[in-house]
Amino acid sequence: MEKPPEELTALDPGAWLHRHGDVLFRYALQRVRDRDIAEVLVQETLLSALRGFAEFEGRSSERTWLVAILRRKIVDHFRDKPVVETQASAEYDCFAADAFRSHGRWRHAPSPWPRDAETILEKEEFWRAFDACFAGLSSPLADAFCLCEMEELATVDVCKVLGVSASNVWTRLHRARHLLRRCLEQTWFLKVDGES
Amino acid sequence: MAIFSAVRLVLTLSCEESTRLVSTSCDRGLDPAESWALRLHVLVCRSCRRFRRQILFLRKAVRIRSRTVSVNDDFGDNATKLSAEARQRILQSVIRKENDE
Numbered sequence: 001m002e003k004p005p006e007e008l009t010a011l012d013p014g015a016w017l018h019r020h021g022d023v024l025f026r027y028a029l030q031r032v033r034d035r036d037i038a039e040v041l042v043q044e045t046l047l048s049a050l051r052g053f054a055e056f057e058g059r060s061s062e063r064t065w066l067v068a069i070l071r072r073k074i075v076d077h078f079r080d081k082p083v084v085e086t087q088a089s090a091e092y093d094c095f096a097a098d099a100f101r102s103h104g105r106w107r108h109a110p111s112p113w114p115r116d117a118e119t120i121l122e123k124e125e126f127w128r129a130f131d132a133c134f135a136g137l138s139s140p141l142a143d144a145f146c147l148c149e150m151e152e153l154a155t156v157d158v159c160k161v162l163g164v165s166a167s168n169v170w171t172r173l174h175r176a177r178h179l180l181r182r183c184l185e186q187t188w189f190l191k192v193d194g195e196s
Numbered sequence: 197m198a199i200f201s202a203v204r205l206v207l208t209l210s211c212e213e214s215t216r217l218v219s220t221s222c223d224r225g226l227d228p229a230e231s232w233a234l235r236l237h238v239l240v241c242r243s244c245r246r247f248r249r250q251i252l253f254l255r256k257a258v259r260i261r262s263r264t265v266s267v268n269d270d271f272g273d274n275a276t277k278l279s280a281e282a283r284q285r286i287l288q289s290v291i292r293k294e295n296d297e
Contacts, residue, residue, distance in 0.1 A: 013287065013290050013291070014287055017278075017283055017286060017287055021278045021283060021286070022276075022277045022278055025276070025277065025278045025282075026276045026277070029276055030276075039278070039282050039285070039286060042278070042286055043285075043286040043289050043290055046286065046287075046290045047290050047293055047294065050290065050294055051294075096212070100211065100212045103210055104210025104211055104212030104213055105210060105211050105212075106211050106243045106244075109211075109243035109246070109247075110243055110246045110247045110250055112246060113250060113253075117253060120257065121257055121260060121261065127261065128273075130258075148223070149255060149258050149259065149262075150258060150259075150262040151262070152259065152262070155223060155224065166224075169223075170219065170220065170223045170224065173219060173222075173223060174215075174216055174219035174220075177219055177222075177251050177254070177255075178215065180254065181247070181250055181251060181254060184254070185250075
């Protein structure tokens with residue numbers, strides 16, 4: 001299918017949805033991990049775009065403009081969620097009890113990953129495995145990881161959005177990294193290695 | 197006193213604590229004692245060296261992907277696309293809310 005040229009940008013949410021709907025939806029879905037919420041965020045993005053169209057001066061592409069609006073909607077979504085103070089997570093406790101012996105020595109140490117791991121960046125299957133691992137995290141861990149690592153907000157801003165302290169955010173990130181690393185090792189790196 | 201606690205950190209750092217320092221290095225940076233403790237630990241611990249390499253790699257990968265996702269058009273399967281019904285719902289809702297103004 002041929003894409004319409006970008007300069008055709010006009011006040012037309014139907015056309016925006018047609019041209020960018022899937023990209024916006026996927027962007028939101030990866031981050032909020034809920035189809036209904038992602039759909040509402042796309043809808044709110046189009047509404048904001050419609051109302052703020054006067055400010056769009058064509059300095060960026062239509063898609064960049066829409067994604068920028070969506071990113072604000074995503075942060076708003078996390079801000080509106082009820083504050084979860086606790087950093088306790090059964091998933092991590094369970095993981096740590098398995099991964100480490102007493103005195104903090106590895107019981108199940110990280111396995112080596114293939115040398116050509118760099119090539120995964122272009123592999124769609126890898127990112128599908130990543131999204132599945134990310135979808136398995138509890139909200140406190142995933143939300144902090146999304147804001148810090150995907151949206152690249154500064155810690156001080158993440159603290160404001162989630163309503164928790166910096167050390168709380170850092171603990172969540174640390175746990176999310178451990179769990180994601182192990183999940184990818186099990187569902188991707190060791191599998192790929194075994195097949196080849 | 198500071199030197200004493202720094203030396204103690206270097207000598208007693210466990211693998212679990214060293215993984216925590218890897219995260220800390222990503223989020224706020226390490227103070228000199230932490231930095232030396234982690235450096236010496238990964239020098240002698242292959243598992244933690246591997247852990248650090250993998251965590252830093254994943255971090256970089258996630259950031260690269262997040263910055264470029266909006267230009268990939270036909271990436272993803274139907275599970276990550278909007279259904280025709282969802283498109284309809286979105287459009288109707290946008291039009292209705294706009295007319296409510």
